[in-house]
Amino acid sequence: xxxxxxxxxxxxxxxxxxxxxxxxxxTINGTTYEKDVVIEKGVIRQRKKGPSKPLRGKYGHTPLTxxxxxxxxxxxxxxxxxxxxxxxxxxxxxxKAKSKGVVLILLETPKAVKYFTKNxxxxxxxxxxxxx
Numbered sequence: 001x002x003x004x005x006x007x008x009x010x011x012x013x014x015x016x017x018x019x020x021x022x023x024x025x026x027t028i029n030g031t032t033y034e035k036d037v038v039i040e041k042g043v044i045r046q047r048k049k050g051p052s053k054p055l056r057g058k059y060g061h062t063p064l065t066x067x068x069x070x071x072x073x074x075x076x077x078x079x080x081x082x083x084x085x086x087x088x089x090x091x092x093x094x095x096k097a098k099s100k101g102v103v104l105i106l107l108e109t110p111k112a113v114k115y116f117t118k119n120x121x122x123x124x125x126x127x128x129x130x131x132x
Contacts, residue, residue: 015120018113023083026130039126040071047127063088064127066096071125077102078116080109080128087129
């Protein structure tokens with residue numbers, strides 16, 4: 001079943017069940033998503049990268065910037081930077097995280113999913129880039 005972008009994790013203390021991660025697709029709690037996802041306090045939503053698109057030419061790929069709706073209300077933000085680690089995360093984003101006291105964990109998406117699942121808690125959010 002494809003996502004309607006309004007899934008909710010029923011128990012915030014349990015990690016979401018993430019399966020079938022492959023290039024361009026991720027299944028979370030039985031729902032398949034074909035776009036980058038954000039998990040914030042148990043709510044799964046699509047990453048809206050429009051605000052970062054003007055920097056695409058500079059990076060060769062739409063980077064992750066703080067102009068997007070970032071789930072900063074956490075202690076740890078796990079970022080899956082793609083299946084081949086190609087999602088650029090701009091320095092300004094990293095500086096903003098530091099100023100907010102948010103620890104960034106940047107890993108290739110399959111490793112980020114494993115890290116997120118193992119370390120999930122109510123103060124852990126994630127952004128998963130599911131392509132390149």
